[in-house]
Amino acid sequence: MSRPLTYQNRTGPDGEPVSVPVVPPDATLEEIEEIVSAEGAAIMTDEQQAAFDKHVSEGVTRDGRAR
Numbered sequence: 765m766s767r768p769l770t771y772q773n774r775t776g777p778d779g780e781p782v783s784v785p786v787v788p789p790d791a792t793l794e795e796i797e798e799i800v801s802a803e804g805a806a807i808m809t810d811e812q813q814a815a816f817d818k819h820v821s822e823g824v825t826r827d828g829r830a831r
Contacts (some may be wrong), residue, residue, distance in 0.1 A: 767788070769785040769786065769788075769799065770785070770786045771783040771784060771785055771786065772784055772786055772807055784803070784805055784806065784807050785799055785803050785805075785806050785807065786806070786807045786808075787799055787806050787807065787808040787809075787812055789809070791808075791812070793815060793816060793819045796808065796812060796815075796816050796819075797816070797819070797820075800816070
């Protein structure tokens with residue numbers, strides 16, 4: 765992604781602090797996929813999550829592999 769990302773500090777499942785990228789509100793599905801692939805996780809809106817889930821279910825796994 766060519767533009768800089770904002771990060772939020774969260775607590776991971778093991779109790780350790782983690783910094784998670786926030787998906788910009790105007791990010792495309794390709795940009796969301798790039799962020800999630802590179803970072804392993806991302807904070808996004810419910811609408812972005814629904815669109816991304818649909819996109820992934822149509823042929824690309826969450827880790828970027830084609831079905």
